[in-house]
Amino acid sequence: MIYSYFQAQERxxxxxxxxxxxxxxxxxxxxxxxxIIRPEQPIKSSPFEVRSLKLPINKADILEAIRESRARF
Incomplete structure (x- = not known):
């Protein structure tokens, strides 16, 4: 529903x-x-609340990267 300016002032x-x-x-x-009036999202306070990234990788790619990393060290 779209409210008029007058309705918004009253309510x-x-x-x-x-x-x-x-x-x-x-x-x-x-x-x-x-x-449009939209509520702002609260600021995240936990360092563990991070945005995710959508990457075109699968489980095999991740395991291969871990193996390569372990082989170097």
């Missing part, structure tokens, strides 16, 4: 709660532009 608190529960809320300004 800002409830719209922010809805953005939290649904992921985002759309607002339409008087001139027709549409804006």
């Amino acid at each position: 800002l608190s409830s719209l922010l709660e809805r953005a939290l529960s649904e992921g985002q809320v759309k607002l339409r300004s008087r001139d027709g532009r549409v804006f």
